[in-house]
Amino acid sequence: MADHPKSVFVLTGAGISAESGLGTFRDAGGIWATFDPMTLATPEAFARDPETVQAFYNARRQNLVAAEPNPAHRALARLEAGLAARGGSLTLVTQNIDDLHERAGHREVLHMHGELLKARCASCEAVVEARADLSTADSCGTCGRTGGMRPHVVWFGEIPFHLDAIEERLMAADLFVAIGTSGAVYPAAGLVGAARQAGIATREINLEPSDNAYLFDEADYGRASEAVPRWVEAMLGG
Incomplete structure (x- = not known):
């Protein structure tokens, strides 16, 4: 993993909201x-x-x-604020159509599948x-x-939103992290491959290995409400 990355790109999927009661x-x-x-x-x-x-x-x-945001949503909001305070940045892209990231305190969220x-x-x-x-x-x-x-x-057969901005932000990142994603829905599932080709460190945080788990450099498997805060504390405390 990149040491003390300044630009972190996080992709979230349904797994991060499951503990908030959203299937x-x-x-x-x-x-x-x-x-x-x-x-x-x-x-x-x-x-x-x-x-x-x-x-x-x-x-x-x-x-x-x-529903209410859970500790994983709130931890990512802390990471956004913490990276900004030290001159870094967090790009948060979500496949989720819920607003739990915003309610947890995120200032900017790119909803590729709508709201x-x-x-x-x-x-x-x-x-x-x-x-x-x-x-x-x-x-x-x-x-x-x-x-x-x-x-x-975004319905099946329609083009996701913000694709140009997502590509631009990803290519500027030092670290790509996928949280609670299945690795089965494209184009989101292709982001880890693009990150690897660009030499960007990759990490998966998930309840279980995703369909494309083999593409990640590092992985942490467990409940998002526990694994994400643990990773965020390590990022901010390092």
């Missing part, structure tokens, strides 16, 4: 177990059956509003805050069209 994609007991994401999390599903898609995301939104507490008009692309349930009766406050206010999330 992971692979969790047999999670919300995905009740619904087939391939039939709901697509633009085609929204066009075909918007009521069911909205009901699914309304349930996820209610779950999120009731559940926002809605986007399918007609004019206007984005607004949306903490309440969405329905097909909602109208866009910008263009006035009804029925097209969809969750501001």
Whole structure:
């Protein structure tokens, strides 16, 4: 691992929010177990059956509003502040559509898969805050069209957000750390390979080895609420 890295790039996945009560994609007991994401999390599903898609995301939104950041989220916020205080920086990119990083105190988060507490008009692309349930009766406050206010999330077949900024930040990093990711969802799963090719040190913090665990220089396996604070304390105390 890089000694006292100044520029740290952290990628988080569903595993960091699981202990806050938000189910992971692979969790047999999670919300995905009740619904087939391939039939709901697509633009085609929204066009075909918007009521069911909205009901699914309304349930996820209610779950999120009731959730709280856990020690892993708060530890990363401390790392962001600690690195900044010593002239360094933390880039936090998340695959998660929750706002738990922000509520833990992060100043900047790049949500590559969108944000559940926002809605986007399918007609004019206007984005607004949306903490309440969405329905097909909602109208866009910008263009006035009804029925097209969809969750501001990236569905299967759509291009993730902030890809240019993510690549630029990654190439400027001294250390790449993936936390709570499956290593199965691209393009996020390809970031560790890009980091290795650029000579950037890599570390995985996960409950169990990810699909691409063999690409990491170092690994720490265990509960995110324990492993992440332990790593952060080592980073800030070193």
